[in-house]
Amino acid sequence: MQTLTPHVYWAQRHSEIYLRVELSDAQNLDISVQENVLHFKAQGHGAKGDNEYEFSLEFLAPVKPEVSHRSTQRQVNIRVQKKECCWWDRLTMQERKPLFLAPDFDRWLDESDAELEQRAKEQINKISLESRVPKDPFLGLKKGYLFMYNLVQFLGFSWIFVNMTVRLFILREDSFYDTFHTIADMMYFCQMLAVAEVINPALGLVKTGVMPALIQVVGRNVILFVIFGSLEEMQNKAVVFFVFYLWSIIEIFRYPFYMLACIDTEWKMLTWLRYTIWMPLYPLGVLAEAVAVIQSLPIFDETRLYSIPLPKAMGHSLSFSYVLQIYLVLMFLGLFVNFRHLFKQRRRRFRTKKRKAN
Numbered sequence: 001m002q003t004l005t006p007h008v009y010w011a012q013r014h015s016e017i018y019l020r021v022e023l024s025d026a027q028n029l030d031i032s033v034q035e036n037v038l039h040f041k042a043q044g045h046g047a048k049g050d051n052e053y054e055f056s057l058e059f060l061a062p063v064k065p066e067v068s069h070r071s072t073q074r075q076v077n078i079r080v081q082k083k084e085c086c087w088w089d090r091l092t093m094q095e096r097k098p099l100f101l102a103p104d105f106d107r108w109l110d111e112s113d114a115e116l117e118q119r120a121k122e123q124i125n126k127i128s129l130e131s132r133v134p135k136d137p138f139l140g141l142k143k144g145y146l147f148m149y150n151l152v153q154f155l156g157f158s159w160i161f162v163n164m165t166v167r168l169f170i171l172r173e174d175s176f177y178d179t180f181h182t183i184a185d186m187m188y189f190c191q192m193l194a195v196a197e198v199i200n201p202a203l204g205l206v207k208t209g210v211m212p213a214l215i216q217v218v219g220r221n222v223i224l225f226v227i228f229g230s231l232e233e234m235q236n237k238a239v240v241f242f243v244f245y246l247w248s249i250i251e252i253f254r255y256p257f258y259m260l261a262c263i264d265t266e267w268k269m270l271t272w273l274r275y276t277i278w279m280p281l282y283p284l285g286v287l288a289e290a291v292a293v294i295q296s297l298p299i300f301d302e303t304r305l306y307s308i309p310l311p312k313a314m315g316h317s318l319s320f321s322y323v324l325q326i327y328l329v330l331m332f333l334g335l336f337v338n339f340r341h342l343f344k345q346r347r348r349r350f351r352t353k354k355r356k357a358n
């Protein structure tokens with residue numbers, strides 16, 4: 001048997017090469033890519049009758065070593081993936097086209113048509129993927145609820161922030177000492193409502209963990225209701241101003257950011273602020289809260305408020321200040337957990353943004 005070369009027809013797309021080998025009833029196919037050269041060997045019926053046919057092609061640019069092929073009664077179809085998605089000027093490394101090679105006009109597309117075809121394919125894939133993911137029938141309701149929740153919180157914290165800022169400008173330092181009496185009601189309202197922030201991820205309404213929200217809400221509410229709310233002696237201390245002011249600064253950026261997210265809108269500046277200003281604010285907030293706890297310790301010792309009754313043999317009662325000392329340690333653990341969480345959220349947010357931009 002003579003070894004002959006079959007007629008080969010080729011076409012390309014940005015990511016792959018198609019070869020059509022004119023050989024009917026091909027058998028003993030041996031097709032491989034080694035060092036960027038495609039080797040083909042098979043027995044079949046070609047231009048010179050039944051024979052063994054073979055050819056080699058060194059590609060113009062790198063291709064993946066895996067080759068897929070399908071043999072039909074009339075021909076052998078070969079598909080080779082390009083390593084890089086780009087358009088080639090010709091198929092082979094050698095400039096002169098081998099005699100057995102010709103364009104496959106059935107598949108031939110020029111570069112711009114191939115691009116259009118690629119885009120159409122991507123669009124079809126996207127649509128079919130979207131249609132496979134079941135649509136949430138309550139999506140509108142969920143978004144409406146979240147939007148309203150964030151709006152109310154935004155209005156509440158804006159009122160707190162503006163009120164405190166105006167009072168600071170007018171009364172200067174004096175405003176520090178009666179912050180609680182002017183702001184507490186609104187802060188109670190916002191922080192009670194903030195319990196929803198633990199419930200929302202628990203119900204799967206927002207894509208985030210329950211734990212960071214729980215730490216945040218419990219952390220603030222202990223300070224607000226237990227330290228400030230139940231000790232009158234704490235209510236006219238300057239620390240109340242710093243705690244409330246630090247809490248409200250982050251929230252006047254965080255809630256509008258969420259509101260926009262509910263209507264699939266984004267303002268870059270707001271996103272940046274939401275994911276950046278917590279860096280100085282969070283440690284400062286925890287520091288201010290720690291100062292408040294430390295200032296409250298002697299008051300709890302003195303008033304015996306919330307003290308834990310002990311059996312007679314062990315003494316009278318255990319001051320609540322001991323519980324608060326343990327809480328102080330927990331606060332710094334909480335700071336660590338949430339700081340790490342916020343760093344992750346920030347990285348995820350800006351990484352996805354960059355990827356989308358590319």
Ligand SMILES: CCCCCCCCCCCCC[C@@H](O)CC(=O)SCCNC(=O)CCNC(=O)[C@H](O)C(C)(C)COP(=O)(O)OP(=O)(O)OC[C@H]1O[C@@H](n2cnc3c(N)ncnc32)[C@H](O)[C@@H]1OP(=O)(O)O
Pocket residue numbers: 146147149150206207208209212213214215216218219220246247250254258259261262277278281282283284285286289330331332333334335338342345
């Ligand atoms: C078991 C109990 C233990 C108790 C231990 C107590 C320890 C005490 C520790 C005390 C530490 C607290 C100190 C703190 O009080 C001090 C201060 O607050 S100082 C001021 C500065 N503070 C901050 O900057 C923190 C602000 N708070 C937060 O950022 C959040 O509360 C937090 C839970 C920490 C993080 O939020 P989240 O996990 O939700 O991250 P994202 O904002 O990135 O959101 C993730 C995705 O969910 C979507 N989302 C979230 N919430 C909503 C919403 N309400 N509406 C709509 N969408 C929402 C958001 O858009 C993200 O989606 P996507 O990824 O698609 O963009």
